[in-house]
Amino acid sequence: MGKTLLGLAGAAVVALSVGAAAAQDKLKVGFVYVGPISDHGYSYQHDQGRLAVEKTLGDKVSTTYVENVPEGADAERVIEQLAASGHKLIFTTSFGFMNPTLKVAQRYPDVKFEHATGYKRAANVATYSARFYEGRTVVGAIAGKMTKSNVIGYIGSFPIPEVVSGINAFTIALREQNPKAEVRVVWVNSWYDPGKEAEAAKALIDQGADVIVQHTDSPAPIQTAQERGLWSVGQSSDMTRFGPKSHLTAIVDDWNGYYVDRVKAVLDGTWKAVDTWGGFKDKMLFLAPYNPAIPADVVALADTIKADIMSGKRHSFQGPVKDQSGKVVIPEGKSATDEQILKMDWYVEGVQGKVPK
Structure with missing residues (x-):
C-alpha cells in the first residue's frame, strides 16, 4: 500500500494510504497526532493502532494521519480539512484537541469523531482513554x-x-x-x-x-x-x-484493539458516542x-x-x-x-x- 505525502497545516504533514480500490468505496478514517510518529512514544503508539486498522480491515478502509499538530487553531483547521475531504471517522488523540474537535463536529453532524483523553461528548463525538x-x-x-x-x-x-x-x-x-x-x-x-x-x-x-x-x-x-x-x-x-x-x-499504551473495534462499528452501523476508559484488564x-x-x-x-x-x-x-x-x-x-x-x-x-x- 503506497503513501503520498501532502502539506496540510503549518508543520503538520499528512500521509495518505492509497489502495487500488476507488477511495469512495472505502471508509476514510483520519488520525490527528500532537507529535511525530517517530517520537517512539505516545503518537507512535497511536499510529501503530492506525496500522492495525489497515492490516485488519484491508480494502474496507483508507486511513490518513496528520502529525505534529499544535493544540490550538491549527488543530481545528486540520480536523476541518479531514472532515471536508470525506473522512467519516476522525480520531483526535490529544487532550488539547478537545474543543477544536467539538467545534468541527458541530459543523459536520454526519461525521463521527473520537477524542482521546477528553471528557466532552456530543451525538457524533465519543471519548476514550486508558487508565x-x-x-x-x-x-x-x-x-x-x-x-x-x-x-x-x-x-x-x-x-x-x-x-x-x-x-x-x-x-x-x-x-x-x-x-x-x-x-x-x-x-x-x-x-x-x-x-x-x-x-x-x-x-x-x-x-x-x-x-x-x-x-x-x-x-x-x-x-x-x-x-x-x-x-x-x-x-x-x-x-x-x-x-x-x-x-x-x-x-x-495499546490502542490497536480499540481502533479496530471502533472502525468496525462504523462499518456495521453500530457506532455510538460513548466514553471508554480502559486499564490493564481491558488490555x-x-x-x-x-x-x-x-x-x-x-x-x-x-x-x-x-x-x-x-x-x-x-x-x-x-x-x-x-x-x-x-x-x-x-x-x-x-x-x-x-x-x-x-x-x-x-x-x-x-x-x-x-x-x-
Missing part, C-alpha cells in the same frame, strides 16, 4: 524498591488531571514500599520536546534523583538516565532500546518487559500489584489518601471515584512543590 495511572501504581512500587537516594525525578508535560493523577498514583505506591522516598517534578509544558526533556532529566538528577520517570513522549529522559548510570521508566511505548541498562520498564495498557537487573522479589511484587488491580482487589487510590497538607481526601474504606480522578488538581503527600495553575 494510565494503573501502570504508574506498579512502576511506583518498583521505583520504591530500586531507589537508593530516595529521590525520584518526574518529568511532567502539562498539569492536567491525567498527568497529576499519574504522579499521585506513582507516589502512593512508591511510599507504600519506601516511606522515606519523595518525588520532585519538573514541568516542561510540552508533550514532545527532546531537548527540554533531557534538560529536565539532568536537573532532576542534579537534585539527587536516581530514578527518572516521565509523562512526556520522547526517549530523551531514558537516554539521559543511561548516560548517568541511573534508572528510568519509559512512557507510552517500550523504550528499552534507548537505554537498555537504565530502562526498568515502561507503561505501554488498553501493559508493562514493557522488566529490566533483568530488577530482583526477582521486586518483579513478583509488581506482578502481584498488577494482578490485584486487574481483579479489583486493589485500587490505585484506595483510602486513606492524604494531600500535601495532611488532610484526608479519600477516607479509609473508600476509593477515589472516576470523577475525582478526572478532576485531580492536587498532590498527595510525598510530592514536592505545588501543582502549577
Whole structure:
C-alpha cells in the first residue's frame, strides 16, 4: 500500500494510504497526532493502532494521519480539512484537541469523531482513554524498591488531571514500599520536546534523583538516565532500546484493539458516542518487559500489584489518601471515584512543590 505525502497545516504533514480500490468505496478514517510518529512514544503508539486498522480491515478502509499538530487553531483547521475531504471517522488523540474537535463536529453532524483523553461528548463525538495511572501504581512500587537516594525525578508535560493523577498514583505506591522516598517534578509544558526533556532529566538528577520517570513522549529522559548510570521508566511505548541498562520498564499504551473495534462499528452501523476508559484488564495498557537487573522479589511484587488491580482487589487510590497538607481526601474504606480522578488538581503527600495553575 503506497503513501503520498501532502502539506496540510503549518508543520503538520499528512500521509495518505492509497489502495487500488476507488477511495469512495472505502471508509476514510483520519488520525490527528500532537507529535511525530517517530517520537517512539505516545503518537507512535497511536499510529501503530492506525496500522492495525489497515492490516485488519484491508480494502474496507483508507486511513490518513496528520502529525505534529499544535493544540490550538491549527488543530481545528486540520480536523476541518479531514472532515471536508470525506473522512467519516476522525480520531483526535490529544487532550488539547478537545474543543477544536467539538467545534468541527458541530459543523459536520454526519461525521463521527473520537477524542482521546477528553471528557466532552456530543451525538457524533465519543471519548476514550486508558487508565494510565494503573501502570504508574506498579512502576511506583518498583521505583520504591530500586531507589537508593530516595529521590525520584518526574518529568511532567502539562498539569492536567491525567498527568497529576499519574504522579499521585506513582507516589502512593512508591511510599507504600519506601516511606522515606519523595518525588520532585519538573514541568516542561510540552508533550514532545527532546531537548527540554533531557534538560529536565539532568536537573532532576542534579537534585539527587536516581530514578527518572516521565509523562512526556520522547526517549530523551531514558537516554539521559543511561548516560548517568541511573534508572528510568519509559512512557507510552517500550523504550528499552534507548537505554537498555537504565530502562526498568515502561507503561505501554495499546490502542490497536480499540481502533479496530471502533472502525468496525462504523462499518456495521453500530457506532455510538460513548466514553471508554480502559486499564490493564481491558488490555488498553501493559508493562514493557522488566529490566533483568530488577530482583526477582521486586518483579513478583509488581506482578502481584498488577494482578490485584486487574481483579479489583486493589485500587490505585484506595483510602486513606492524604494531600500535601495532611488532610484526608479519600477516607479509609473508600476509593477515589472516576470523577475525582478526572478532576485531580492536587498532590498527595510525598510530592514536592505545588501543582502549577
